[in-house]
Amino acid sequence: MSNKIQVSLPEEELDWIQLRQDLGPVAEVETTKEKLQRKIKENPLVPLGCLATTAALTAGLYNFRTGNRKMSQLMMRTRIAAQGFTVMALVVGVVMTYTDKK
Numbered sequence: 001m002s003n004k005i006q007v008s009l010p011e012e013e014l015d016w017i018q019l020r021q022d023l024g025p026v027a028e029v030e031t032t033k034e035k036l037q038r039k040i041k042e043n044p045l046v047p048l049g050c051l052a053t054t055a056a057l058t059a060g061l062y063n064f065r066t067g068n069r070k071m072s073q074l075m076m077r078t079r080i081a082a083q084g085f086t087v088m089a090l091v092v093g094v095v096m097t098y099t100d101k102k
Helices: 011-023 032-042 045-066 069-101
Strands: none
Touching: 032 045, 045 069
16 A cells, blocks of 8 residues: 655756766775774884883872982973974874875
């Protein structure tokens, strides 16, 4: 008892179907893990800088907590240097990516 009604559409409304066929198959969607792995391969110095920053911050906070002022101060300065390294690695990575695409 279903009453099916056929509606005729003008060809202009079906242009997107032809466009999709002309473009070919859709590229695979990249997962978050795959994207992270690709980014690390593209610029391996950034994760290294992040790890160095985290290690210096952790050591500095530990020494601050235990009362070792000299080492705490040294670790905070090391953290700043590691952050600078990370920022420079990001900039170099962006520049390298930009020049590769040209």
